Amino acid sequence: MNGYLTTLIRRLAATASIALLTVTAAVGVAAAPPAWADGGENLSVGTLLAARTHPAVQLTSLTFSAEVVVPTAEVRQGALQELASQIQVLVAAGKIPSDEPSMYKYMFKRMAADVDKYLIPAKPNRTVKARVGGMCTGWWVTPDGYMVTGAHCVDMSDDELSQTFAQQALQKFNEEDAQEVIKGLENVVADEALIEAAQMVYINFNSAHMKLQKLQKSLSVLQSLPGGGVDKTAKEVPAELVSVGESYPGKDFALLKVNNQQNLPTVPLGDDSDVQTGDTLYISGFPGLVTNTPFFSIESKLDPAMTEGPYNARRTTTEGVPYIQTQAPSYHGNSGGPVFSRDGKVVGMLIAGTVSEGGEASENESFVLPVSIIKEKLNEKNVKPSASLTTTKYNEALDAFFAKHYKDALPLFREVQALHPNHPYVAKYITDSQQAISAGRDETPQPVWLWIVIGLGVLIAVGGGLALLMVLLRRRRRAAATPPSYGQAYGGVHATAISGQDERQDWRQAAPPRYALPQGESSSAPSPGAYARGGPAQGQYPPQPQYGGPGYSGHDDRHNGHPRYDQHEQPTQAPDGATRYVRPAPPAYERGAERDVAELEREVAELRRRLGQRQPPDA
Secondary structure, three states: OHHHHHHHHHHHHHHHHHHHHHHHHHHHHHHOOOHHHHOOOOOOHHHHHHHHHHHHEEEEEEEEEEEEEEEEEEEOHHHHHHHHHHHHHHHHOOOOOOOHHHHHHHHHHHHHHOHHHHEEEEEEEEEEEEEEEEEEEEEEOOOOOEEEEOHHHOOOOHHHHHHHHHHHHOHHHHHHHHHHHHHOOOOOOOOHHHHHHHHHHHHHHHHHHOEEEEEEEEEEEEEEEEEOOOEEEEEEEEOEEEEEOOOOOOOOOEEEEOOOOOOOOOOOEOOHHHOOOOOEEEEEEOOHHHHOOOOOOHHHHOOOEEEEEEEEEEEEOOOOOEEEEEOOOOOOOOOOOEEEOOOOOEEEEEEEEEEOOOOOEEEEEEEEEEHHHHHHHHHHOOOOOOOOHHHHHHHHHHHHHHOOOHHHHHHHHHHHHHHOOOOOOHHHHHHHHHHHHHOOOOOOOOOHHHHHHHHHHHHHHHHHHHHHHHHHHHHHHHHHHOOOOOOOHHHHOOHHHHOOHHHHHHHHHHOOHHHOOOOOOHHHOOOOOOOOOOOOOOOOOOOOOOOOOOOOOOOOOEEOOEEOEOOOOOEOEOOOOOEOOOOOOOOHHHHHHHHHHHHHHHHHHHHHHHHHHOOOOOO
């Protein structure tokens, strides 16, 4: 019995170990990083970076407003007559065609090349109100509204400003002046080339003599806000210029501050050493070919674009400023945008790129200001980049979303929405998560606490079984150490009283008279010859025989030399009513212990079967 119980205890201990390992494995699976953290099976690094970083990337706007004053152009008659004489000589020499349109085209080209020689400012002045500016990219570095962008995105030189106003505000005047001149040309049918030549004269004249009055400058961030479901609208929020460096090729950096902001999404800063030649860089920003195109919706314009390309080389300008050359494509409007490593940390800021005459960016020549310069400029203003709670919760929600744990992701996205109601993307993720759950695509595993409860239940059950077995073992040991008493069966006669003559005398003296057989009871009458050698008188007890000793009557209630037992494994009773005790029956408590052990074995087997059927949840 001891060996059997020991084996059973070992089995229960093994079952407990298996249960504990199962719970540990389940907890490990639940705590493991998402499968997409290293790129995922079906998700690219660029897709994951875009999802994480786009909320912090914003469209910035630099705007100048002014009254533009332009004088009327008056012709210098003497200079124009001299030019006409030169044209006649050239026609006679055959150097220019002799038709009038060709001669006028030549005249306008000569005038455009030196407008002040042929035109002078005159009255009246013409005035128009105009707003000009440009779009760039910025990104939040603190939850309370500090934003990083490029220096050339927040200011313009006088020459740049004049050229911008001339291009955007003077077009109407230029066209009107050219049409007035062409009307004075008699018998000439103006083609497109002639009109363009005449306009170039007044473009150059008006730009040179334009004056700006009541000039005002404003910086703003066009925050993309959720509206109409998951569509976005733009809210122009004023920004304060905190710090500005020198435009490219200098340290092209600017720091903005938008007041009354909290819980803004942010992006983390890395180090220059995070990337090297050959690594892939990821650029986020707003290309002007989208933001300046009228037929794209506002939602499309407010979505950053993600481009990628290799880190080609590290360069240094003549002013000693380091720059990274990358093959990642960039365009007007991308300036000021963050550049990421594959780990999602900012390693630089896009500043410049070589642009062709057609306005297209040339690949292999995008230049990135390293993050070390950005950190240097932030330290000068004692600005400490930090992650917002919005960003932390949003990234946790994205981890669950891309792992198809939509039930876990949904409350996290709602928490992000509560932290930052103007978050531009969280509304769409909430809708997508709800639709995925409704469609039965959710793969959220059971929560860790449930596995812990199951494991504790298993351990408690197994521990209870072990405790019960230990109690049974202690009882058995105590029973083995004490001579067993089998109770007072048959009128209180002790089983030990059959071992000697003295005890037999006590037995005869103590036997109750209820064992005297009444006369006429044939159903229990002794068989013939049962008391052949001096049987007792009626109503008396027979003498107690000694087994194998004197006085033994020769009657042996055995079968083939073995004691007889009834169906209850009790020794059979002799005809005179006395018991011929040969082997004591097992004590009642021992038979009950065997039943308890058997029942416990069945419970343990059922528990192990259930554990075997339980499959750990997928990661």
